[in-house]
Amino acid sequence: MRWLGPILLAGLVAALTYAAALWATPHVIMAKAMDKLGAGGINTMRHQGLPTAESRFVVRPSPDLAYSICVFDLAKGPVAIDAFVPPHRYWSLSVFDANTDNIFSVNDRAVSGHYALTLSKDGVGGSLAVPGGKGIALIRILVTDAKDLANIDALRRRSTCAPA
Amino acid sequence: MLRGMRRWGIWLLAVIAGIVIGSGGAWLSLRAGLGAGATKSGPWVTSSVTGSTDADLRTRATVAIAGLLALSAKEAIYFNAEEDSAGAPLDGRCRYRVTGSDPKARWWSLTLYGADHFLVTNPAQRFSFHMRNVPRTGDGGFAFDVAPTGEGDGWLPTGGQARFALTLRAYNPDPTIIGRPDRAHLPRIEKVSCA
Numbered sequence: 634m635r636w637l638g639p640i641l642l643a644g645l646v647a648a649l650t651y652a653a654a655l656w657a658t659p660h661v662i663m664a665k666a667m668d669k670l671g672a673g674g675i676n677t678m679r680h681q682g683l684p685t686a687e688s689r690f691v692v693r694p695s696p697d698l699a700y701s702i703c704v705f706d707l708a709k710g711p712v713a714i715d716a717f718v719p720p721h722r723y724w725s726l727s728v729f730d731a732n733t734d735n736i737f738s739v740n741d742r743a744v745s746g747h748y749a750l751t752l753s754k755d756g757v758g759g760s761l762a763v764p765g766g767k768g769i770a771l772i773r774i775l776v777t778d779a780k781d782l783a784n785i786d787a788l789r790r791r792s793t794c795a796p797a
Numbered sequence: 798m799l800r801g802m803r804r805w806g807i808w809l810l811a812v813i814a815g816i817v818i819g820s821g822g823a824w825l826s827l828r829a830g831l832g833a834g835a836t837k838s839g840p841w842v843t844s845s846v847t848g849s850t851d852a853d854l855r856t857r858a859t860v861a862i863a864g865l866l867a868l869s870a871k872e873a874i875y876f877n878a879e880e881d882s883a884g885a886p887l888d889g890r891c892r893y894r895v896t897g898s899d900p901k902a903r904w905w906s907l908t909l910y911g912a913d914h915f916l917v918t919n920p921a922q923r924f925s926f927h928m929r930n931v932p933r934t935g936d937g938g939f940a941f942d943v944a945p946t947g948e949g950d951g952w953l954p955t956g957g958q959a960r961f962a963l964t965l966r967a968y969n970p971d972p973t974i975i976g977r978p979d980r981a982h983l984p985r986i987e988k989v990s991c992a
Binding site: 646691693742 | 818823827855857861862869872904910924964966
């Protein structure tokens with residue numbers, strides 16, 4: 634009988650450890666990605682060139698996508714994303730929270746020309762509420778090659794991410 | 798005194814055993830989860846949960862490992878192949894012939910990744926084909942080689958790595974692909990020869 638208590642305790646600790654490890658995994662992976670991608674500053678839009686074998690921040694980059702990335706932190710207030718949508722090609726803006734959940738996405742079939750989105754902790758005034766107040770906003774623009782990127786590069790570089 | 802220490806030792810051992818079992822279980826569960834919830838079509842595997850928000854703890858952790866910042870199925874569907882159409886693991890020292898017809902989607906591309914999930918260094922800087930630049934066959938389909946070496950522009954370099962993977966992306970896919978990915982007509986990957 635004196636083993637019953639320790640065995641029950643071992644079972645309880647095992648269950649808690651299991652849940653804690655699964656809970657922590659996406660947070661740890663996302664925090665690492667945010668550190669690397671946000672190394673050049675947060676709450677600002679980074680326009681990346683086409684991925685190559687040297688692109689090693691996020692797994693499985695797509696060579697036919699031009700990525701623009703904003704690592705955001707809403708601790709000091711809302712952040713506004715202002716994105717230009719090039720015509721006649723796949724474009725999307727997606728927002729991921731610190732938990733890795735894809736909490737928002739919109740593509741060029743729904744919007745055109747220009748798209749504005751404000752991120753906030755509480756979702757006040759029509760803004761998008763981001764649980765935890767941290768995450769990554771990612772713009773994807775389809776390009777066929779480096780020459781094609783030049784066709785849309787000036788337009789996409791006008792897209793911004795900044796404290797509102 | 799000694800009795801008391803032994804008594805505490807048992808409880809301490811219980812806590813340590815619990816931590817070991819719990820974290821080992823989590824590791825095994827995540828490893829298994831990478832293949833679970835997946836749909837297969839020939840050598841191609843896709844997961845319907847990538848990018849979704851209503852994921853449980855295990856699903857979310859799995860997606861974070863295999864598809865961080867991936868799009869939801871409405872935006873893009875990802876098919877991944879780590880084996881050929883005969884079921885043998887893809888070997889970067891071998892030559893493969895990839896043939897197929899266009900997946901029903903607004904745009905598609907086929908990219909080669911190394912075992913580390915990143916693009917493979919090669920002098921031509923060619924990592925993928927897409928629906929506009931893929932080598933075409935007479936019947937409107939496409940065909941190209943995947944190999945460690947080659948000439949011209951009509952092949953994808955493996956870099957000679959022991960293991961590699963092919964990822965087919967279909968952007969704004971036809972609803973029939975989202976509904977029944979197992980019935981999507983996806984490319985065949987046939988081994989031609991090994992060095």
